[in-house]
Structure formats: C-alpha cells, structure tokens
Amino acid sequence: MFTILYAVAGYFFLMLMVRLLTRRPGAQMTMFEFVIVFLVGGVIILAVTGGDRSITNCGMAILTVGLLHNIVAWTKARSARFGAIVDGTPLVLLKDGAWVDEVMRGMKMAPEDIMAAARMKGINSIFDIKYAILERNGTISIIKAKKETA
C-alpha cells in the first residue's frame, strides 16, 4: 500500500519540481538540465520502491504512475485552467522586433536560446524574426518576418 502512496506523492512532487524548474527541462534541455532530470528521477525511484525491489512492487509503482498520468491527461483535455497549471501557457518572447522583457526574465531565457531555435529554421539574424513563442512543451516556435519588397 505504501508503494502506491509513495508513487502518487512522487508523481505530483516530480510534476511540481519540473514545473518550478520552468519549461527548460522540456525541449530546450542542455547537459546541465539533463543532470537535474536524471538526478531527480533517480532519487524519486529510490523513495518510491524503498527496499522492496520485487517485480510486484515495482509493477504497482509503474501501474500507479501510468494511471495517474492518464487521469492528469484526461483532466487537462477537459480543463484549460488545469492544462495551464500542469503544462503552462504559451508565451511570446519576441514580438515585432522587440523582446518581451517580462517574459524573458520570468522564463530565465537568453537571446541565445531564441537564436538557437531560429538557426534550426535557417534564420541567422534576429531581425528576421517576427515572433518567437515559447510553447507549452518547451520548444520555441519562430515566425519569420516578411521581407519588404521594393
């Protein structure tokens, strides 16, 4: 029974920690963030399974986390507010050639992060970006500025 309770607590604790670590542990992971995700994940595994390493115990933990994940996904699909709490909301980082400073600071983003996403789209100048949007999954969407024709 304790394994199930620990799995529930571990799931929500990890969800909170990942949310508090902002959205960078999503798609914009650097080696630094990989360390955090693996370290936190490893520690949670130890706490959830405890000294009982039987297949039954580990299976119960996996089933509990799987069921919880399904419930959270189901609730997210039906409640926009719950979705925003779990995944966050898309945020505009750059708009019409100007940084949205409040969001950049709040999300601990640097211009280099935006330019990394821009280069993936074949854009090599910040002035060619019209919008940069931090998506809920942690990726940065880039929308090109239209070239003015003479």
Added chain:
Amino acid sequence: MSDVAFSKPVQDSVPKINDEVAVGEDLGFQRKWWKFETLMWWVIAFILVLNFAGFLGRGPMAHAMLSNDAMIVKYERVERTGTPSILEVQFQPATLGKGLVKLHVSQSVVNELGAQRIIPSPLDTAVGRGGLTYTFTTEEAPGSVQFALQPSKPGIFHFTLEVPGSAPLSARVVVMP
C-alpha cells in the same frame, strides 16, 4: 463514403497576438504562476533549513536524551522510514556492578521502530508485560547497550524502557515517510 461523424464545427477560439498569430497566451495566469513559483522556492528553502537542523530527522534537533537514576537513553526523536539509527542505553554506575542487569523494552521498539539487533547480545530474553525483558551480564561502569533500529513504516510511535526497580522512561518518536 466515410463513416466518420463530424459533429462539432471548428471555431477560431485560440486568442491571437496582434490579431494574426493564434498563440493562446495567458499572461495573467503566468504572472500568478511566477508569484507562486517565488513562494514555492522560499518554501523549499525553508524545508531545506528544517532538514539541516534535523527537524526532519538525522540532524542536531533530532537527537534526544532521557535519563533517570538507572540509565541514560540516547535516541532520535525523528526517524526516517527504512533508515538505520541507534538507540543507546547507558547504564548508570549504580545499575552496573551487580553482575546482571535487566532491561524491559516495550514491544514498539521491536515492532514499530524495527529493532534489527541488540549490541551486545543479551544473555536471556523474556516475553511479557507488553514487551521484552533482556538480561545482560555486567561489569563495572561505564557500560551501554545499543539497539539498531530501522523503522519499516511512517507514523508516531511511543516506546518505554525500564530497568526493574526504577521509574520507566517513555518517549515519542516521529517516523518520517
């Protein structure tokens, strides 16, 4: 002909930026979340300070001591599930030197606090009075007995130790998950 039923028309419900890019940004929610984030980091820092101090076990504030004319008991008032610890009973000089000393421990020391072994091994163990009475051979002071504990479940538990003929010593132990 397709059997798929389309019952809900598509609506342009996602809020737009500059009336051209549908993003669905909710900056009001995000501002509240940043405040919550800041609060949570303070809470986390506070929990870490409590942990360093030992309020969550294995620190200076977790160590506790009881004493009477027969013994001094050193124990952890906050334990952690599955984590080994030592409960030490130091016998007072008056208790030792009689050749034998008896120590009665409540059943909770074995059941809830998970006594794994006793160092040194007792000469004899008697069951009864809601616990176990161990008999140790003794020489001159100082002398002590250690119980290696490893609680298997979280909760708040009480234990009692008694050298027959002296007042019992009782304490409460909080076992963290």
